[in-house]
Amino acid sequence: MRTYILAVLVLAFTFSANAQKRKFVYGYLKDSVTNTAIVLASVRNISTNTTVMTNNAGRFAIEVGENHILSFAAVGYFFDTLRYNNINALQDTLYPFLVPLARDLGNVTVTARGMSRYQLDSMERRKDFLQDIVNYTIPTVSQANSGAGIALNLDRFSRHEKNKRRAMQFYETNEKEAYINYRFNTVLVQSLTGFRDEKLHLFSQRHRPSYEWLRKHTTEEDIQYYINEQLKIFSKK
Numbered sequence: 001m002r003t004y005i006l007a008v009l010v011l012a013f014t015f016s017a018n019a020q021k022r023k024f025v026y027g028y029l030k031d032s033v034t035n036t037a038i039v040l041a042s043v044r045n046i047s048t049n050t051t052v053m054t055n056n057a058g059r060f061a062i063e064v065g066e067n068h069i070l071s072f073a074a075v076g077y078f079f080d081t082l083r084y085n086n087i088n089a090l091q092d093t094l095y096p097f098l099v100p101l102a103r104d105l106g107n108v109t110v111t112a113r114g115m116s117r118y119q120l121d122s123m124e125r126r127k128d129f130l131q132d133i134v135n136y137t138i139p140t141v142s143q144a145n146s147g148a149g150i151a152l153n154l155d156r157f158s159r160h161e162k163n164k165r166r167a168m169q170f171y172e173t174n175e176k177e178a179y180i181n182y183r184f185n186t187v188l189v190q191s192l193t194g195f196r197d198e199k200l201h202l203f204s205q206r207h208r209p210s211y212e213w214l215r216k217h218t219t220e221e222d223i224q225y226y227i228n229e230q231l232k233i234f235s236k237k
Contacts, residue, residue, distance in 0.1 A: 021065060021066070022063050022064060022065040022068075023063065023064065023065075024061050024062065024063050024064075025061070025062060025063075025064050025084065025088070025094060026059065026060070026061050026092075026093050026094070027043075027059070027060055027061075027093055027094030027095060027096060028054075028057065028058045028059050028060075028093065028094075028095055029041050029043065029054045029058045029060060029072055029074075029096055029097075029098065030058055030095065030096075030097050030098075031077075031097065031098065031100060032097035032098060032099045032100070033099075033100055036058075037054070037056070037057050037058030037059075038054060038058050038074045038077070038098060039054060039055070039056050039058060039186055040053050040054060040055075040074075040181065040185075040186045040200075040201070040204055041053070041054045041058075041072060041073060041074035041077075041098070041181065042072070042073045042074070042177045042178075042180070042181055043060045043062055043070060043071075043072055044070065044071045044072075044073070044173075044174075044177060045062055045063065045064060045068055045069070045070055046068075046069045046070075046071055046170070046173070047064075047065070047067075047068040047069055048063070048065075048068065050062065050063065051177065051208070052205060053201060053204050053205040053208070054201075055197070055198060055201035056196075056197050056198075056200070056201065064084045065084070066084065066085065066086070066089070067083060067084065067085060068083075068084045069081055069082070069083055069084075070082045070083075070084060070096075071170075071173075071174055071177075072096055072098055073174050073177040073178045073181065074098055074178070074181060075117065075118070075121065075178065075181050075182050075185065076100060076101055076117070076121060077098040077099065077100055077101060077121075078098065078099045078100075078101060078125060078128065079098075079125065079171075079174045079178075080096065080097075080098055080099070082094070082096055101121055101124050101125070102124070116182070117182065118178065118179060118182035118183075121178065121182075122175060122178065122179075125171075125175070125178075126171075126175075129171050176211040177211075179211060179214065180208060180209065180210075180211055180214060183209075183214050183223055184204070184208060184209055184214075184223065184227075186200070186204075188223065188224075188227070189203065189204055189227060192224060192227045192228065192231070193227065193231055203230075203231075203234050206234065207227075207230035207233070207234060209223075209226055213226075
């Protein structure tokens, strides 16, 4: 599908050591179907392990260097990536898009009891990822759906186990981002803090919990307590 994970990893390992000057780049993350803003999605520079959040207009700002890799994750969407190269540098603003999940899980019933939205999303992304990593039907090079940056497809490297492992690691990293977005979601944070717009964005970005903490604290009460405690810290600042 739209997955470019393995090639992006190859590029990341190749170019990360060669990155030179860094600068802040701005962009707007949007839905590829409706063209609407994707709010409080995570934008991660995997070359520097830095994560920022989009605001209520889908806008983000993140530091990048030449050939750094940006990845995008949001609840209800496939992951996507973008390599920041000379073409991007000529643009004032980036306009990446995410493709919404279709929830086509084959024999899996999406209304199955006991399954969260995150679990359903994760199942579809994993199914799509595994199809891409074993198939050899897509052209070697293609444009990312953001319209900027070239990414090599998974199929070119699918027979190399080392690159498969790197792709899986990258996939799991994005799944962690998606899990944080699911637990630390806009509706919950807004309801407990009363924040909106830029204040909501600032709080969500500064006080985003770690994946490890969320896996240890699995109840709704845990995350509510966390937000209340972080709100005290935010208010002092």
